[in-house]
Amino acid sequence: MKQFLVLAALAGLAVPAMASEAGDLARDQLYAGNAAQSIPATSEDCDGGNQEACFALGLLTLVGAYEGFAQDLYRYGATVPGTTAAGMLFGLGTQQDLAPANPNPEPLTYLTLRTVLEDFLLDLDAARAAFEKGGESGDYVLTIDPLKVRVDFNGDGKHDDSETLAALLNSVGEFADIPAPDGPPPGKTKTPPAPADTSIGFDRADSIWFAGYSQVAAAPIDLILAHDFSDFFNAYLHQVFPKSGLPMQDYMSGGVLFLDANSDAGIADMIAAIHTMNFPVLDTARLAGVLTRLKSITALSRKNWDALLAETDDNRELVPSPSQTSLVPDTPVTQETVDAWMATLDAVDEVLDGKLLVPHWRFKQGFDLKAYFETTTRTDIIMLLTGSGALPYLKDGPIADAQSFAEANRVFGTNWLNYAFWFN
Template structure:
């Protein structure tokens, strides 16, 4: 009797353990580490179509990675750099190496890059959403070993791994150098420190998280594509792509007005860019779709947290539940944080549904964000912010205030934005 009881308890415990990667997970990991995303997609597609949930996850993750790679390759192809503000130097650094021979860029090609991004993200969303519906798979992946063929030469090298990219951005090695011993010391030579384990266990909750982020990227693409923003490209994009043949390329340095030529030209381009933020809506269906995508993001976030809270394992968690161990330093989660985040999603949904209005500094009425996405014929950012452009979207009703975000501010404090990116 005791033996039967112990056997039953052991079987029950075994059934609650995560199921580690099988053939599909191995294929995913191999192709991520080799940077052969297209090959992996071809390999996993028939398995995913056959109903293998782990294969659906692998397919979605590779489609997501492939979409990011397509974007990065396009930015490299046209010579993206950090914008130079003259005496202030580059305003930001970009994780893309300089291209010695960039190709020409124009407004039509910018739209093509964005359209490709939207299509890629939607393909990934479909696979990842399906992978998040069910399944007890856990695929162990070290994100720093993922490689992207940044320069599009058909080879994803060590220099194009996430580890190398992050190290270049941070300016420090991720693996500490061994300590050196003083000359003449009789101590043993220092051993190279062991590289920290950066492996994460990806499961169906993470599939939903990635599906949400696919829509974050797609919403940005659709918002721009909904408008004619050609003037912005023509007057300012040479700051991002200085050798891509854009109209103002040869005038990045002119005469001096206030400071010195490079700085004054950069300031002039910034003013010109602001002046062009009056965009006609040329694809209203895309603008409406942005609203749908934003609502999908909150829905995926809810589904993600429902899946996280239902987990019974504790295996290299990316985003842990309050009962699980955080793998990433500083990523511990409490139930209070989960509750505050879910309440924030309620507020976001109310705003997206037009039930809660966005405050405008100039009016007692609120700005109906839903009406804007569904009916706007142009987006003049300056006029909306200053007042006149907001008038068509003003409405009587409850207006969001600090009280609607008080719980999130209390729990997350100054880290609210960071947690919002992390929690999605």
């Protein structure tokens, strides 16, 4: 299921063969790895009232956002031990053969990194605007095979087979609805299995889903940018950008205290990272805006389900209604599932509105998340967790507990995180 969910989140990287002229143009450029080239024409069609073109514009802008961000990570040599920039970006683990780190990265400064994050955020918001237009009306269905799309992760202008989503995901067998072929009869040669159908039929409801997804990605970026994280950058991020000239780059291996030079330096850097997780707020309005983004996610999710429940077709749905077929094996969506999700959204909204407080292990009172977003001038992670930093935001009132999310716990069980990502 994890592979399907990763695929679904990236599935806006292609447009169908039977789409409009704008869709055809977008599809061809995406398959060639040139998403940006079809944005102007698609944007013009969207401005002319073509809802399908607005959806296509959202897809193009979204893949452009991720491609640009990946290229920035590559430009500055981003990596973590055993994981490349592409692996970091898409949560795919170690994929050194697909997108190795840049051996000659450019120098990186704190202000440059903020610019990289700002650019990514602006692109995500542009994608949201297009998706919301695409979700206003229209009876279109775009049958999309995201695995055919090429993404230029390293910015070299080349788009070979190693830069397709198919190469990154390796296999789609876990979510495809085509059963494995039976073994061959004795003495017979086994017939090659039919290729899995990796297409998804995207429609107006999915345009709303993608608008919400853009904000899931945007909210943590905005949260970071609302703060000054320069001390953390200087103390730790050479571990992510090891050859880009950060202050501690030349000291990633030093003397030995406990284990060995590299391990001890790594432990020291982790301690430094924890010590510098004390971030002054640079922009209080921006921090309050993160709360607005979070509330927009739940609002868009409700709107998405309104559109889903009104559908009468059943065309390889990204998120199916109770009357449609799920592409995720053994994971049907029932009315009970929908009701549990709606109850979950209600509880989350109460938390975001400060009506339902967040529990803190140290206090009988609850933590008012709304007050934090709207009034704090500093986010000190350690002091918040240990208690004293939480004092200004404690108040009396109902505190979120297992009962607050009882329906979600009962229906989703231990699989709740996958459902949350899938339903958005």
